[in-house]
Amino acid sequence: MPIHEQNLIRPENIITNEELEIDGIDVSGHWSTFIESRVVTDYNEDIEDEVAALPGGEYINRCWQCGSCTNSCTVNAVNPDFNPRFWIYLVRMGMESELLRDKDIIWQCVSCNKCTYSCPRDVNPEGVMKALSHWLELKGHTPKSPSMHFDEEFADQVFSTGKIEEGRVIRGFFQRTGQPLIQDWLVELVKRLIRHMPVKLLMTMGLANFVRPRTRDWGRAQAAIEEYVLERDAANRKALGLDAAGDH
Amino acid sequence: MSEQKDLKRVAYYPGCALEGTGHAYDRSTRAVGKELGLDLVEVENWNCCGAMEVKNIDPKLQTYLSSRVMSIASEDMGFDTVMAPCNGCYHNLKKAEYDLTNDPENVAVTERLSEKAGHPTYKPGSVETIHALDWLKRAIGEEGLKERITHSLKGLKIANYYGCMYTRPRHIFPEKDQGPGSESTLQPHFMDDLLEAAGAEIVDYPLKTACCGGAHTLSDSDTSTKLVLNLLEAADECDADIIATECPTCHSGLEMHQIRAETKLGKKTNAKIVYFTQLIGLALGMNARTVGIHENVSDSINFFREKGLA
DSSP, rough: OOOOOOOOOGGGGGGSSSOOETTTOOEEOOOOOOOOOOOOOOOOTTTHHOOOOOOOOTTTGOOOOOOHHHHHOOHHHHHHTHHHHHHHHHHHTOOOHHHTTTTTTTGGGOOOOOHHHOOTTOHHHHHHHHHHHHHHHHSSSOOOHHHHHHHHHHHHHHHHHHSOOHHHHHHHHHHTTOSSSSHHHHHHHHHHHHHOOOHHHHHHHHHHSSOOOOTTTTHHHHHHHHHHHHHHHHHHHHHOOOSSSOOO | TTTTTTTSSEOOOSGGGGGTTEEEHHHHHHHHHTTTEEEEOOTTTTTOHHHHHHHHHHHHHHHHHHHHHHHIIIIOOOOEEEEEEEEHHHHHHHHHHHHHHHOOHHHHHHHHHHHHHOOOOTTTSOOOOOHHHHHHHHHHHHHHHHEEEEEETOEEEEOOOOOOOOSSGGOTTSSSSSSSSSSOOOSOOOHHHHHHHHTOOOOOOOOOOOOOOOTTTTTTTTHHHHHHHHHHHHHHHHHHSEEOOOOHHHEEEEEHHHHHHHHHHOOOOOEEEEEEEHHHHHHHOOOTTTTTTGGGGSSSHHHHHTTTTO
């Protein structure tokens, strides 16, 4: 049995005694109960297979817990709670409730692929993070992450015209996530952008907002892609034991 | 890969970013190619490579989208080399090549979609995808470049920033890490080699392949700002005047979060962010406008004027 790592002090494990005296010594205050023995009974043995059924999660079973992924992780360096090795462990053990404690940060993987580069077992941890984010959303544990909104806005444009136009993606993303388009740092960015920019280029860029760049004769590709996406969504939902009605 | 291959005329895949925020990269790449007598023939009626976003929705769709670009370059246009200056496009075409060589499920999806879309299915091995760095390094090389330099970058201290997609994961870049002359995935040096040949002083920048958080530049801006600030502060620490970039996502991410770090965190950093093709263009004696210096958000015009380069 591998070492079960977790943050030892969690708020729910802390007990408080206003007045407690043991053997004549005052031990009142806050105590973490981490040494309390516990029995885990709520294993969800399906999680590993479900994550493995989603794109990117295929090789999760190869993991031997060396920790190279977490060690090299970009996001872990700015947020120590971001711990791919630990999450892979929890998925494989089926420790769902433990996993759900971190459900709101798993989508923050930046796909820098340092983990995939350093993994000695070709687990593709970057793919596992994406599969796990999808799993959390499909199972209804989390709402759609900002990243998923961005991916969907971007992909929808590619599927419908073959290309994207960045301004349109940005606007669509802000709209989907209910953010205002006018943000102080964005205003500053635009100010600096137009400082030296020739009028002709500005007009061309403005025009792109009305005349969408598109790949010619894209219709058949679009139809083929949309048909595939529907099939794939249904297959993913089926693998997770969900009914067929997706909302993509 | 054959070093002898003639790269004087290659298929050029700019990608969506180079028509938008990365316009200056497109402009400077074409201008440098023209100046050096290298012919870039744009892939006809290309589509998005799938980027990271479509890969996140479904990796096999990204493979298909990239394969269509390679199919047009090889089947319709008869090219054996596609040059993609954007790290994302370059990475995705390489990844598609790998997937279609090694994964039958990917092949099946690409065959099905290509057939329904009505174009030939891409046959792996038909084209070699190269980056703008490979292109200049192999078609011109350091010695060839030195001969053409009219305005040496002498006195410019440059930190070269390669980002993630140019080297990771290693398995999609079989030509890298092949000993002398090849690119290294751990310590890439093609940009160092070229800019050094152009006369610049290359600083020892430890974060060459660190991540700028480009994947979540808008969806998790605070994390991206932290990551970029780290890159910028490290460049300042190294006494670099310039961070040279070779990816439109990294470039605009660095520019955007340099401002965001200033506005939100009060952290001002000094490094100017410039595409490596712009720097090579200046060294070849080209006008700052021709290589699109004025299109950069990061303002370097006065700096280049002081140095006699603009």
